Amino acid sequence: MTRVAVLGATGAVGQRFIQLLSDHPTFEIAALTASADSAGSPYREAAKWRVDTPIPEAVADVEVVETTPEAVPDDVDLIFSSLPSSVAERVESDFCEAGYVVSSNSSNERGADDVPLVIPEINPDHLDLIEVQRDNRGWDGALVKNPNCSTITMVPTLATLDAFGLERVHVSTLQAVSGAGYSGVTSMEILDNVIPYIGGEEEKMETESRKLLGEFDGSQVQWHDVEVSASCNRVATLDGHLENVWAELSDDPTVAEIYAAFDDAATQDLHSAPDPLIETFDEPDRPQPRLDRFLGNGMAVAAGGVQETPAGVQYNTLAHNTLRGAAGASLLNGELLDRNGWL
Structure with a gap:
């Protein structure tokens, strides 16, 4: 199984990630992050669950951690980001510098020359821009975006x-x-x-x-x-x-x-x-x-x-x-990253 983390797991898109990942055949949730106010609480208490299916029991009692690379286990292979863009522009690069591959729904850096903006059925070859990104930024990790x-x-x-x-x-x-x-x-x-x-x-x-x-x-x-x-x-x-x-x-x-x-x-x-x-x-x-x-x-x-x-x-x-246009789009990019050997 590929171990994943969800940044901003308590928000509306974060909850969609939890829903989509709950019975995923390849991805296993290893960490959930949120703001410092929510850190330390079980997910069922930190998230005001509003998705149209029950909160998955497998994550209900998982302790939410802060949104920092230090709080996420080293053996996480892939990170999904549903952070507000104002937060994502400050912290996503920290995760990439720490060696994590981030599949992000946030709007920051979608237009950057060295950031792949990907819909897997349309332009999967744009993932090769990761090599350019790593050369430019000195990252061991990578940042990939899905569109609006x-x-x-x-x-x-x-x-x-x-x-x-x-x-x-x-x-x-x-x-x-x-x-x-x-x-x-x-x-x-x-x-x-x-x-x-x-x-x-x-x-x-x-x-x-x-x-x-x-x-x-x-x-x-x-x-x-x-x-x-x-x-x-x-x-x-x-x-x-x-x-x-x-x-x-x-x-x-x-x-x-x-x-x-x-x-x-x-x-x-x-x-x-x-x-x-x-x-x-x-x-x-x-x-x-x-x-x-x-x-x-x-x-x-x-x-x-x-x-x-x-x-x-x-x-x-x-x-x-919120499915094809947000959490599902990032999830699909994560599946493409995994299949094509970028993790």
Whole structure:
């Protein structure tokens, strides 16, 4: 078994990590970290458990430790980070310097030239950037990132459309409240309302997409030259980010060819990888968050409502934002790191 630790284990994404790791065939939880206020408490007391399955008995009485390399056992092979970015930017490098490999959901350093930003089904070869990172930073460990939850919803479909000459993308998102964390949006803000702005979200979609779709040339990632414009909106759904995408293409594929390309999107032979990666719907009113967010155990991307436009194609896409878009994405990166011998 591969021994793992979870940084920020008491938060919303940290709890998803615990849920996903509870019956994992390869990964075994060896340490859980949180703030100094929670350190020393059993996990069941430190975490206000809010996930839709019971707290796993195997971790309920595990003592939470502080988020420092010294508090994590030396025999831990892989660390999953669900820390707030303000904390992650201060401490993740400490773990990497101490020799740990960190698969992180936090947004800090996603755009750094020597940090792999990875979706395993899309750009697994970007993990080779780890060698550049180690040379640059003198680390024995490594830092790998997964993208933002709204980016990861859209990019698998864009990667498929790139075969038709992807030139320009416009996207409008309808993002669930869980993406802001348990206390992120109050009921008075979101009930009977839509908030047409999410700080930093649009920039993440516009930049992360280009890095993910880029080519690794052995020393750096050459970002894709597609132009991406995003408008991000918070809506009153609990889980599942729905996005309306307009993609301008140099080729002129039919709707049937688009659906066929989505259906044939490559997946990975990893425990948490969905098969198929993209599940498609012919209906114009699908996918929908309540109906489709748990496809592929919450790890699949859904697409539907495909229509031709004068410049390309318009469609809807959906993914579960705390599973595929957060903890599940880091977990999948961890499985890829383990399989490819980086641990």
